[in-house]
Amino acid sequence: MTDYDTVSADVESEEEIPEDHPRYQDLLTRHRIEEGVEKGITHLQGMHAEGRGSAFDYLLGEETIPSADAAERAAAAHLLLADHPVLSINGNVAALVPGEMAALADVTGADLEVNLFNRTPERIEAIADHLREHDATDVKGLEADARIPNLDHQRAKVDADGIYDADVVLVPLEDGDRAEALDEMGKTEIVIDLNPLSRSPQVADVPIVDNIIRAVPNITAHARDLADADEDTLREIVADFDRQAALEEAEERIRSGDL
Numbered sequence: 001m002t003d004y005d006t007v008s009a010d011v012e013s014e015e016e017i018p019e020d021h022p023r024y025q026d027l028l029t030r031h032r033i034e035e036g037v038e039k040g041i042t043h044l045q046g047m048h049a050e051g052r053g054s055a056f057d058y059l060l061g062e063e064t065i066p067s068a069d070a071a072e073r074a075a076a077a078h079l080l081l082a083d084h085p086v087l088s089i090n091g092n093v094a095a096l097v098p099g100e101m102a103a104l105a106d107v108t109g110a111d112l113e114v115n116l117f118n119r120t121p122e123r124i125e126a127i128a129d130h131l132r133e134h135d136a137t138d139v140k141g142l143e144a145d146a147r148i149p150n151l152d153h154q155r156a157k158v159d160a161d162g163i164y165d166a167d168v169v170l171v172p173l174e175d176g177d178r179a180e181a182l183d184e185m186g187k188t189e190i191v192i193d194l195n196p197l198s199r200s201p202q203v204a205d206v207p208i209v210d211n212i213i214r215a216v217p218n219i220t221a222h223a224r225d226l227a228d229a230d231e232d233t234l235r236e237i238v239a240d241f242d243r244q245a246a247l248e249e250a251e252e253r254i255r256s257g258d259l
């Protein structure tokens with residue numbers, strides 16, 4: 001064990017986390033979730049979700065594997081081709097990548113919508129404010145004037161001119177029931193989830209098995225790269241992406257333990 005393994009849980013700002021720590025990304029992620037809980041953005045259960053994600057990321061070698069990079073490029077192509085793309089934000093996403101989601105929305109012309117599993121008006125407002133502080137211009141999810149069919153009341157609440165109307169939705173760290181219900185609405189679903197066996201990536205058109213803190217900036221980089229691509233090129237990228245192979249490659253990497 002190195003001294004690094006004893007980095008205190010009491011760090012007050014992320015600058016105090018040593019960047020050369022072998023598990024820097026994990027410590028950073030944990031710290032951001034803890035801060036999110038303190039600010040009323042992230043639900044306490046978000047820490048549990050983070051712990052699960054962290055275990056899978058460890059087994060992936062805390063890196064973007066080639067199949068995840070291909071999925072991130074396909075996600076960028078889908079978002080650029082969409083008539084109405086929407087990026088869904090929950091408490092973990094808001095704590096981990098607020099500015100990065102705002103940047104992705106900007107590059108792809110997508111809407112940002114707060115959509116919570118544990119929905120309260122206070123958390124919705126706090127997350128919308130937090131996103132605006134990170135340069136988001138228009139945040140949806142406050143109207144909640146439409147419902148996702150076949151889902152219980154609170155979790156089904158969406159904006160009529162947001163997720164309800166979207167043709168392509170990015171739903172990171174999503175609960176399986178809602179991912180299935182959105183899939184049944186016929187939406188093209190892009191899911192970011194470190195567990196390839198979870199129901200959300202299993203129903204996704206584009207399952208991205210990667211840590212959201214690496215995935216979102218990489219989707220944005222691909223979208224910038226593809227900004228001037230013609231429609232045929234984008235459609236080819238979408239058609240060439242093999243969702244089943246991506247899930248299998250991620251599972252194989254995790255099961256082999258071959259870091």
Ligand code: PTJ
Nearest residue numbers: 045046049052053090091116117118173193194195211212
């Ligand atoms: O903010 P709310 O109220 O909407 O609640 C959000 C949580 C995340 C608490 C809720 O949706 C939930 O309970 O999610 P689950 O069912 O725990 O699923 C979260 C999934 O995200 C798990 O499969 C984790 O492996 C995965 N995950 C966790 N952290 C990351 C991640 N995937 C990618 N990047 C991460 N950093």
